[in-house]
Amino acid sequence: MTKWFTLTLLLLVQTFLFGQSTYQVAVLKYNGGGDYYANPTAVPNLVKQANKELNADIDSEVPYVEVGSPLLYTYPFVHMTGHGNVVFSNAERENLRNYLLAGGFLHIDDNYGMDEFIRPEIKKVFPNQKLIELPFEHPIFHEQHDFNGLPKIHEHDDKRPQALGIIIEGRLALLYTYESDLGDGWEDPSVHNDPVRKHEQALKMGINILSFSLLKGGYE
Numbered sequence: 589m590t591k592w593f594t595l596t597l598l599l600l601v602q603t604f605l606f607g608q609s610t611y612q613v614a615v616l617k618y619n620g621g622g623d624y625y626a627n628p629t630a631v632p633n634l635v636k637q638a639n640k641e642l643n644a645d646i647d648s649e650v651p652y653v654e655v656g657s658p659l660l661y662t663y664p665f666v667h668m669t670g671h672g673n674v675v676f677s678n679a680e681r682e683n684l685r686n687y688l689l690a691g692g693f694l695h696i697d698d699n700y701g702m703d704e705f706i707r708p709e710i711k712k713v714f715p716n717q718k719l720i721e722l723p724f725e726h727p728i729f730h731e732q733h734d735f736n737g738l739p740k741i742h743e744h745d746d747k748r749p750q751a752l753g754i755i756i757e758g759r760l761a762l763l764y765t766y767e768s769d770l771g772d773g774w775e776d777p778s779v780h781n782d783p784v785r786k787h788e789q790a791l792k793m794g795i796n797i798l799s800f801s802l803l804k805g806g807y808e
Contacts, residue, residue, distance in 0.1 A: 610645045614653040616668040620675030626699050630774035631667050634794045656680035660687045666694050669771045671701040681713050688761040693801040696764045697771045700744050719752040731799045733792040741790050742769035760806040
């Protein structure tokens with residue numbers, strides 16, 4: 589059943605990307621006090637770049653979707669960010685788990701300060717799965733642009749950036765980018781005064797993530 593849902597979603601997404609219909613990506617709204625609304629220009633800028641570079645037809649409006657909402661299933665790609673606490677209820681965990689098992693994709697980007705809260709929640713969503721670090725040869729780093737691992741956009745604690753994932757039946761369903769700050773890099777350059785190169789690096793890696801998750805359904 590899971591594979592059927594995954595393949596169906598993938599076919600629909602491919603049709604939407606290159607057909608006449610549009611679809612949306614969303615940002616995850618969660619409880620706990622963390623600022624889920626951080627980086628408001630980030631995903632819209634990524635969508636704009638994807639429409640230009642991939643000839644996609646993604647709706648420019650990027651809504652927020654609550655983690656426990658049935659509307660979650662209408663978005664093939666959901667982005668999550670923030671600096672602080674994250675709390676999922678049991679019902680929200682179940683909804684998110686089922687969404688990911690059904691073929692959905694969640695990209696979590698630590699905006700600095702989220703790590704200690706999100707890792708336990710990921711473990712509760714998938715208690716029998718481990719976050720594994722994606723090797724440099726993973727196709728997500730080479731989908732549209734070549735990277736030698738995750739780019740470092742902002743420096744915080746002098747830690748190396750990591751791309752971590754939950755893989756379900758051979759499919760990357762959840763991507764957690766840590767110590768990179770991709771979302772900051774996607775924002776309007778004037779927000780963080782990032783160099784042009786950092787902005788471009790962040791967007792290119794974002795294009796890789798969108799392309800890999802949507803066009804390939806998360807499969808290598």
